[in-house]
Amino acid sequence: MGRGSLRIYLGAAPGVGKTVAMLDEAHRRLERGTDVVVGLVETHGRAHTQAFVEGLEVLPRREVEHRGSRLSELDVAAVISRHPGVVLVDELAHTNVGEGGHEKRWQDVEEILEAGIDVISTVNIQHLESLNDVVESITGIRQQETVPDEVVRRADQVQLVDMSPEALRRRMAHGNIYGPEKVDAALANYFRTGNLSALREIALLWLADRVDEALERYRADQGIDAQWPARERVVVALTGGAGSETLLRRGARIATRAAGGDLIACHVRSADGLASTDPVVLERLRRLARDLGAEFHDVSGHDVADAILDHARGVNATQIVVGVSRRSRWQQTLRPSIASEVADGSGDIDVHLVPHEGSRVGHRRARATGLPLRRVLTGLLLAVVALVALTGVLVATREGHTLSLDLLLYLALTVVCALVGGIWPALFCAVVGSLVVNWFFTEPRGTLTISDPPNALALAVFVLVAMAVSSVVNVAARRTEQAVSAERESSALAAMSRDLLAEPRPLPALLVRARDDLGMRAAVLVEAHPDQPSRVVASTDPGLPAGSLVPPGSSWTLDVTVEEGLHLLLDGPPVAAEDQRVVGAYAAHASILHGREQLVRAAREAAGLARDNAARTTLLAAVSHDLRTPLASIKAGVSTLRQSGLALSAEDEAELLESVEESADRLDSLIGNLLDLSRLETGAVRAHHHSIDLLDAVVSTVRTTSAPDRVEVALEPDLPLVRADLGLLDRVLANVVENSLRHSGDADVRITAGRIGSTVQVRVIDRGPGVADPDKERIFAAFQRAGDAPQGDGLGLGLAVARGLMTVMGGSLVPEDTPGGGLTMVIELPLTPPVPAGRGDDDPHVGDEITSTDRTAQEEDA
Helix, strand or coil: CCCCCEEEEEECCCCCCHHHHHHHHHHHHHHCCCCEEEEECCCCCCHHHHHHHCCCEECCCEEEEECCEEEEECCHHHHHHHCCCEEEECCCCCECCCCCCCCEHHHHHHHHHHCCCEEEEEEEHHHEHHHHHHHHHHHCCCCCCCECHHHHHCCCEEEEECCCHHHHHHHHHCCCCCCHHHHHHHHHCCCCHHHHHHHHHHHHHHHHHHHHHHHHHHHHHHCCCCCCCCCCEEEEEECCCCCHHHHHHHHHHHHHHCCCCEEEEEEEEECCCCCCCCHHHHHHHHHHHHHCCCEEEEEEECCHHHHHHHHHHHCCCCEEEEEECCCCHHHHHHCCCHHHHHHHHCCCCEEEEEECCCCCCCCCCCCCCCCCHHHHHHHHHHHHHHHHHHHHHHHHCHHHCCHHHHHHHHHHHHHHHHHHHCHHHHHHHHHHHHHHHHHHHCCCCCCCCCCCHHHHHHHHHHHHHHHHHHHHHHHHHHHHHHHHHHHHHHHHHHHHHHHHHCCCCHHHHHHHHHHHHCCCCEEEEEECCCCCCCEEEEECCCCCCCCCECCCCCCCCEEEEEECCEEEEEECCCCCHHHHHHHHHHHHHHHHHHHHHHHHHHHHHHHHHHHHHHHHHHHHHHHHHHCHHHHHHHHHHHHHHHCCCCCCCHHHHHHHHHHHHHHHHHHHHHHHHHHHHHHHHHCCCCCCCEEECHHHHHHHHHHCCCCHHHEEEECCCCCCCEEECHHHHHHHHHHHHHHHHHHCCCCCEEEEEEEECCEEEEEEECCCCCCCHHHCCHHHCCCCCHHHCCCCCCCCCHHHHHHHHHHHHCCEEEEEECCCCCEEEEEEEEECCCCCCCCCCCCCCCCCCCCCCCHHHHHHHC
């Protein structure tokens, strides 16, 4: 028994009529005599859908208990036991509830198919797993129930049930999809015209891709090589020449005119990888292809024309765009261009020949040698000297050797010349050597006439063999040079990529490596825009630091355009031709690293803005509550006092005035903390140190707290003087003591102090609930209270301000656990340094430059 077939009705949105289409298909099959049953169909209370169920056999469902409710699911066992020819199973992406079955309905369908039963099902495009994120970005709703794309792609038939957005909205408005209570919300949210249009387009594109897959699978199964243009695919052949960007843009226009055809940029390089496009040019082509919405494929082949055609056939292309330069008829006859070869071998693929000057695709110029001129001249000199020397030796020993040995010796000399200087010295040696042999060693000697035909044949073979061997040796030598250059380039790129990963500042490190590898004196990356001075981005030249301007009229050995507005400047000796690709590689890496630095900088700025926004939001939330509370108390008290018709006793008036005064003091404290925090964050707070008696400072501060009678000051009178700012220290002590009073319950707060080395530690001890170790640092964050509790009459700034002010004064504020329970805040201050010899108490410079202890003046100065 084989596997059953699966047919799926695919819809772009709920309500397009998938279930009705499935039921209509069931009735047609039933009329043809097919055994059709309904395994599960969800009518959602729609009378029109329910009418289509009538006349079909409906199998019983499986009843399950779920969260106190009784629900029904597809009974797979009943379907398999009934074993119909076709079963209808609605909502393929549904998640089953209860135990005893599969988790997903598509898994139920798989089991039914394995039993040899055909299944007809339905699914909406938004339930496909791969499109979940896309649909969420469009509609704002994430689908919890999804089905793997592979399940739908494996279906034997997928039929799209389509409906225009306007028609679907009319169905919704008439109440044919949802009940009247849901219509307005649905039309204003999920069923907006824009949403429906986007979902419809996604469904069409997804189904088109599946058609392409099925078409490719059929062609492969049937062994069909001919192109079946189900959709226009335009392949643009690129080799990195001057006209590559023009070709790519022309291909984009052709694809656009072809009703949204696919555009594929095909970059062709030699199969050996030794001769390829400059990395900077290649990266520019990739970026342009991406901007034009094209796919970029990098292919290689021994024959460029064959590689283009093979790739075009592989992607089922319908059109090829290839560049061709204007050439004379005799040039085309002697050496056909790649464009003409592509056109000749294209078969049923249309070929667009785009003429332009400088196209590397249509204008191939073969070089006879790739060796430096110095080696060629050396080879020619060797040929002349060696020919004279060898001829002299052979003439002097004429009777001791035969013509065959002479030819072999001259052939060996030809090979040596090819190894040293390439093909031109080898050809010179072969031709001259044949003439010398003819003149000196063949009968009749002293003439170019050859009396013996075998000798003439031997000379002819010698010349042909010498030319062939020299050509092979020349190609091998050229390939060796290119291989060494490519290996050097690959090693440099590999080392560069590996080392740059570990660099904290990769762009300057790249310039240092470029300077050293290329033997330059300096390497500078600059931003250059028209009508603006060039600004240095990164540099190895100490005279041109990053951020400086390049002096006008500066001369550079090499100016490489990395990208628009970005240039790599090199100062040093001329760059060898074989190192130009390495320069291009450095330029490409510079472009990438510069782009990455810009992204990192933008991300850092975005993160800073996000933090500022979060802090601003938190501040507004806190201020909206905590500043309104004292303001409300003040307003209520003043309003009550101003009511002329209300008789208040003296005690009531005093109580109201006291409440107003307390609220004003609390408001003043809140605003003071906000100002302190703002000054701390901007670095505007400056400490003015002088010698302070801690006992006087602590007692003075405690008197101003909200409950001075609950604070026990246990400081020794003989404590050494500390170095601090009296105004700032008063604010620190006040905030810390008020915080301890707030969290100590009914228990008193105790303040002690003692000298520890060169510092004095003031300990503010409470007997409250204490703070867990993981939360000890969090209490110093702005707008944080113990346990993040929303209650309280503060902004959660007291400890944050206190620690910031202690840092400014050069001290510290740390929390410790109180033995027996509670929290101890430890304020550590440095001792006043000893008075230098020669200065007495009357010296005006004892202490620091400011000796005023007026708190108001200190705050205004801060």
